[in-house]
Amino acid sequence: xxxxxxxxxxxRNELSFYGQNGYLVVERFIPEKECRxxxxxxxxxxxxxxxxxxxxxxxxxxxxxxxxxxxxxKAADAIQKARMIPIGSIFFFCKPGNPLExxxxxxxxxxxxxxxxxxxxxxxxxxxDADEGNGAxxxxxxxxxxxxxxxxxxxxxxxxxxxxxxxxYPIGPAxxxxxxxxxxxxxxxxxxxxxxxxxxxxxxPQNPSRTRWRHKVYLHYIKDGDPFWPGWNARRRLIERDxxxxxxxxxxxx
Ligand SMILES: O=C(O)CCC(=O)C(=O)O
Numbered sequence: 001x002x003x004x005x006x007x008x009x010x011x012r013n014e015l016s017f018y019g020q021n022g023y024l025v026v027e028r029f030i031p032e033k034e035c036r037x038x039x040x041x042x043x044x045x046x047x048x049x050x051x052x053x054x055x056x057x058x059x060x061x062x063x064x065x066x067x068x069x070x071x072x073x074k075a076a077d078a079i080q081k082a083r084m085i086p087i088g089s090i091f092f093f094c095k096p097g098n099p100l101e102x103x104x105x106x107x108x109x110x111x112x113x114x115x116x117x118x119x120x121x122x123x124x125x126x127x128x129d130a131d132e133g134n135g136a137x138x139x140x141x142x143x144x145x146x147x148x149x150x151x152x153x154x155x156x157x158x159x160x161x162x163x164x165x166x167x168x169y170p171i172g173p174a175x176x177x178x179x180x181x182x183x184x185x186x187x188x189x190x191x192x193x194x195x196x197x198x199x200x201x202x203x204x205p206q207n208p209s210r211t212r213w214r215h216k217v218y219l220h221y222i223k224d225g226d227p228f229w230p231g232w233n234a235r236r237r238l239i240e241r242d243x244x245x246x247x248x249x250x251x252x253x254x
Contacts, residue, residue: 008075008193018079022144022200029071030191035127038062039215042091051100051165052157053091054234056217063089067219068241072123072193076221079195080121084221087113087228088236094135094207094214100168103135103206106183107172108149110198113236114229117147119222120198127215131187134212135205137194140181144197149175157233170206177201 008026018024030038041060045053057063066072067086076084094101113120130136143149151173158167177183181201188194196202207214220236222228230236 008071010075010078015079018195018197021139021141022197023139023141023202024079024195025186025188026075026193026195028189028191029193030066030125030127032191035190038066038125038217039127042093042215042217046093049100050093050095050098051168052093052171055089056091057086057089057219057239063091063217066125066217067239072219073241075193075195076121076123080118080221080223082119083224084121085224085241086219086239087222088220088234090218090220090234092214092216092218094204094216096134096207096209096211096213098207100165101206102168102170104171104202104204105174106138106140106177106201106203107151107175108143108199108201109172109196110148111151111153111173112229112231112234113198113220113222115198115222116226117199118197119226120228121221121223122196122198123219123221124194124196125217125219126188126190126192126194127217128213129189130214130216132185132208134209134214135207136186136188136214138183138185138203138205139196140177140183140201143177143181143201144199146178146181146201147199149201151175159233171204175201 041062057067110120154173157165
């Protein structure tokens with residue numbers, strides 16, 4: 001199911017699709033030019049070392065603006081029927097053959113935020129076209145209704161004493177998916193948004209392409225007033241929805 005592009009005017013059909021399946025794709029919402037700028041921004045930060053970038057919104061005003069994008073917030077509020085507050089972000093390069101990114105196990109994102117059921121909410125922003133050729137996201141429609149599935153805690157990264165990722169594991173602690181729920185590898189174009197329920201089981205293979213990258217950023221939100229776990233590595237925290245990114249000359253009184 002695909003919602004209409006750009007305006008994110010979510011109607012009854014889209015909201016009911018999300019309710020049934022736990023995800024919703026909005027095609028080509030972020031313009032091509034902006035996708036290219038976001039990729040260039042992340043590549044600039046990576047400087048040739050392509051590990052996941054946790055909280056990229058703290059390192060780049062472009063990503064900070066994306067996290068509080070009024071169109072994304074409006075859609076998030078409508079889907080979640082609540083005021084949604086940004087709490088984090090993570091950037092994936094999904095560079096072909098990259099040892100510092102290993103794809104993702106079949107997992108539920110709420111293992112990280114440990115929020116009440118239905119509160120944690122993720123918006124993936126695809127910065128490249130994605131399909132099975134470059135390891136697009138795989139979802140297990142309907143699994144969000146299973147609530148919290150058991151898992152064994154596992155680390156995503158090993159970091160050095162400066163907080164730099166030196167080793168990566170597949171993201172997320174693996175869960176067992178009941179056989180009634182079938183995997184579906186999505187196909188989406190650059191600029192698409194993928195709204196994901198915090199309890200939807202999803203995974204991603206390591207990028208199997210030899211040539212195609214799959215840049216993507218995930219934006220994280222929580223229902224206003226709900227508790228969440230900040231995490232050891234991610235350090236999620238509440239972010240003002242309407243704050244402008246700080247400018248270089250804003251820090252006179254610190
Ligand atoms: O590579 C991907 O798109 C999936 C990443 C993922 O599953 C996650 O951040 O929870």
